[in-house]
Amino acid sequence: MKHTLNLTGRNLFDLDVYSIEEIETIFETAKVMKEINSREYKKIPTLRGKTVATLFFEDSTRTRISFELAIKRLSADVVSFTTAGSAMKKGESIQDTVYTLNAMGIDLYVVRHGCPGVPQLVNKYSNKPVLNAGDGRHAHPTQALLDMFSIWEKRGSLKGLRIAIIGDILHSRVVRSNLIGMKKMGANVVVCAPRTLMPPKIDEVYGVQCEYDLKKAIKDADVVMGLRMQLERQTEGLFPGLGEYTSRYGLSNKMLEYAKDDVLVMHPGPMNRGVEILPEVADSEHSIIIEQVANGVAVRMALLFLILGGKPGREVA
C-alpha cells in the first residue's frame, strides 16, 4: 500500500488545504471503490450505522444523486434536505436548520448552497465534518477531484500535462477548485473565455495562463475541458449571444486538431450540446464525459469512507 494518511474527521471546503499525498490517497481509494461499483452487488458494509445529511439549498440533480448513491453503497443512512418545502421557506436560518439536524445525530454533512462560505458555516454550527458539494461560484472540490481522478486514471499523473479549460470561467466553481487541484498536482493550466467572463487577476490567484483565443488555448493540450454556457449571461450584458459564442469558443472537431492527437475531452455537465461543445466532440473517442460521471460516485465514496474513519488504500475490500 502506497499511502497511510489519515483523513478521519476532515472537512472538505476546498482543495487548498489538501496535500498532494492526501489527494493521491483519495484517488487510490477511489480506484478501489470503482471496482466495487463494477460488481453485481454494489455495496459494502463499512459505514453501517453512520448517518449522512445532504443539504441542498440549491437545486442539483447529478451531484445529489451521485452523493446519495455513494452514501448508500457504503451502507450509511442518508437524509436529504432540499429547500423546497423545508422550514427554510418559513424563514428558518442556516444556524437553526443545522442545530435541528445535529440534534438528530448526523455524522457528516454534504452541503450545496448558492452563497460562498456556507459549508464553513454548517461546520461551525454542527462541529461535524462537511463535504462541500458546491458553494456559489467559490468551490466544488468533489467535482474537481473526480475530474482530476479521471485524468489521473488515464495518464497515471497530472504532472506536466497541458490542460485547457474553456468557457464561463467567471461564474464557475468547478474551475476554481480544479485550478487549485490541478496546479498542485503539477499540471500547466490555461483558462480561456471572452474577457467579460474572466475573473480579475485569475493568473495571479492561481498561477495559470489566461487566454482569450481558443486556438492558442487548445494548442498542444493534453486535456480540453468545456464549461456550461448559460443563456442568462446574455441578458446580464456579458456576451452578445450563443451564436457568436459558439463560433468563437465552441469545441468542434476542427478546433481539436490544434490539441494533441490523444487529447482527452471533458465536461462537468450538464452539457449544452451545440453551444459550448458540438455533438461530434462530446461523443467522440476523445470524450471521457460519461466516465467522469461514473468516477464521481467512486470519488465521493472514497471521501466518505476516508473521512468517516476508513483506512486508506486497498484495505477497503
Add this chain to the structure above:
Amino acid sequence: MILLKNGMVFLSDKKKIEKADVLIDKKVIKKIAPAIDVKNAEVIDCTGMHIFPGFVDMHCHLREPGYTYKEDIASGAESAAKGGFTSICCMPNTKPAIDNISTLNYIMRKARDVGKTKIFVIGAMSKGIEGKEIANIASLINGGIVGLSDDGNCIQVAKLQLNVMRYASIYDIPMICHSEDYSLSGDGQVNYGYMSTKLGLPGIPTLAEEIMVSRDIMLADVTDSRVHIAHASTKRTVELIRQAKKDGIKVTAEVTPHHLILTEKACDGFDTNTKMKPPLRSEEDRKALVEGLLDGTIDVIATDHAPHSDYEKELEFMKAPFGVIGFESAFPVLYTSFVKTGKMKLEYLLEKMTSKPAEIIKKDVGNLNEGAPADINIFNLEDSFTFDESEILSKSKSSPFLGMKMWGKIHYTICDGKFTWKI
C-alpha cells in the same frame, strides 16, 4: 470644578503635547498651566496619562428611529463615550429617514436627554433618501443639521445630485457623498480583484467609487458648493481629490480606520465582520490612503460606525448586511498601527480626529484650549488590551478588529464638563 493633574496635554492651538494641569469649570476649560492649585476641585491624577481633546466623528449610524435592535441613541452614545468621542454626527438613513423636522427634533431631544456625547445630525439630500426629489433642505438646515447626505443610498441620477448641490450651495454646509455607482457595484460583496476571484464572490470594482467621486467633484465645482467624500477607499479616489484640491475645488474627504489598516485579504474565510461598503481594498489602495492622509489630501478620519445585530451578521456572507462598528476601537487601533510604529505623529493623528472634522461641520468642538468646551478624553498609551467582544458597549459586536492587541487604553471621557466614561 475638575482638576486634571500632571498629564501630557495636547494643546490644540499649539498642536503640541506638553506636561500641564487642566482645570475644568462647569462646561468650559478654564485654565491650562503647569501646577494649577485650586481648592474644592475634584482632582484626577493623570500622571503617566495623555489628555486629548474629545474625538469628533463626522460619520456614524445610530439606527434610531427605526432600527433600534441594531443600535439606539443611548447605546451608540455610550459606545462613543467609551471610545473617547465627545461629538458624533449621525447619518440620516433611519426609518423614517432624517428628511423632516420632526424626526430631526426627535433625535436632537433624545440626544440631549441621553447626554453621553454631543450628537450632531446629518440631514437627507432627497426625500426618504430615495434619490427622487430634493428633501426640505432649507428647513433641515434651519433646524440645525451639520451636513447633507443620502449616505448608503448614493443619488444615482446626476441631475438630481446637481440640483441638490445647487439648491444647498447658498448655505455653507458640506454635501457628504457616499460615492458609488450601483450599476458597477451591483450585487458585489468584496473588492473586485484578487479576493473576489479567490472567494468566488461578486466583486465591487474601485471604479464604482471613482466614477462617482469624479462626478461629485465636478458637480461641486460647477455649483460652487462644498463636497465631502465619505470613506475614500481607493488609490484613484485619493488622486482625484488631490487634483481637485489643486484646482481649488471645495472638496474635503474622510477615511475610516479599517480602510487604513486592513485589506481585502481580511475577507478570506468569509468572516462577515470584514464585510462593509466600500469594501476593504488592495494593499496598493491602502497604501495610497495612508499617503493621502499624511499629505493632507484626506482631511479627517471617520469611523463609519455601522452597527448591525449579531443574528444579521451571522448569516451567509452574501446575505449579511454591510457595515462594522468603529467607536471603541478607532483611536487604539490607529495609535497602535501608525503612531506606535513611527509612521505618523500622535499630534497629527489627533488633529485628524478632532479639530479637522470640527472645522468641516463648523462646530466649536474638538479643541483643547482655554475657553473651549470641556470635551476631553484621557488615555494611558502604555497600557495594552485585547479588543474583545465582551467589552464592547455598542449593541453590535461586529468589528474586523476583534482579537487584536491594541495600545492606548481609555481611562476617562469628559463631555461638557461631565464624566461620560470612567474606567
